Ligand SMILES: [Zn+2]
C-alpha cells in the first residue's frame with residue numbers, strides 16, 4: 287500500500303473515525319501518503335447533510351501534519367460536490383481555505399443525489415446516464431482549481447438496472463475523458479465498490495478507453511468512511527491497471543505531482 291487519496295473522517299457527516307486512526311494504520315502498512323477529503327456539498331438537497339467547521343478541520347489536520355511529518359505525507363483536502371448552482375460558492379471556499387488536494391465530484395443531478403433510488407424513478411438507463419454524464423462534463427469546467435475527478439460512474443452504484451456508461455453514451459464518455467486528459471487532471475479509481483464483479487468506478491471499459499485516448503494519471507482512492515475501509519479492494523484495481531498497462535499512480539504531495547507505485 288503506498289497511498290490512499292480519498293478519505294472521510296468524523297468531519298464528514300456520514301463518516302466516523304479520526305484522521306489519526308487512519309494515519310497510524312497507514313504507517314503500520316508502510317504507506318507513503320494519505321489525502322483526507324471531507325465532504326463539501328453546498329446547497330445540498332438534504333440540509334441535514336452538513337459540512338463540518340472547516341476552520342476546525344484544517345487546524346486539526348495541520349496539527350497532525352506536523353506531528354507525523356517525518357513518518358508519512360498527509361494532505362488536508364476536500365471532496366467538493368459540484369453543481370451549477372454552487373460552483374461560485376465552491377470557488378470562494380477553495381480560495382479561502384486553499385486545501386492541499388481537491389476532488390471534484392458530482393453527487394447531485396437535477397436536485398437529487400443520484401446515489402439514491404428515487405433519482406431513478408421514471409427514468410431509463412439512457413436518460414439517467416445522459417443526465418449524470420452531462421453534469422460531469424459540465425463539472426470539468428468548474429471555476430476553482432481541482433486535482434482529481436471523483437468516482438466517474440457514481441450513478442451506476444445504486445442504479446436499479448444495468449448501466450454500461452461507455453455503451454449507453456460513448457460520445458459523452460469520450461468527451462469527458464479527453465477533457466480530463468487535456469486538463470491535466472487525475473482520473474480517480476474509486477476502490478470502494480467492486481461488487482457485483484466488474485462494476486468498478488470507473489468501469490474496466492472506461493479505464494481502457496481513458497488509456498487508449500492517452501490518459502496516464504490515475505490514483506487509488508478508497509473513499510473510506512471509517513478507518514477499516516483504508517486501502518480497500520486495491521488488489522482488484524491493481525489487476526485492472528495491469529490489464530491497461532498502468533504501472534503507477536499520480537499523487538499530489540506538497541502541491542506537486544508525484545508518481546507512486548500502485
Ligand atoms: Zn463522493
Ligand SMILES: [Zn+2]
Pocket residue numbers: 292294365509
Ligand atoms: Zn467521498
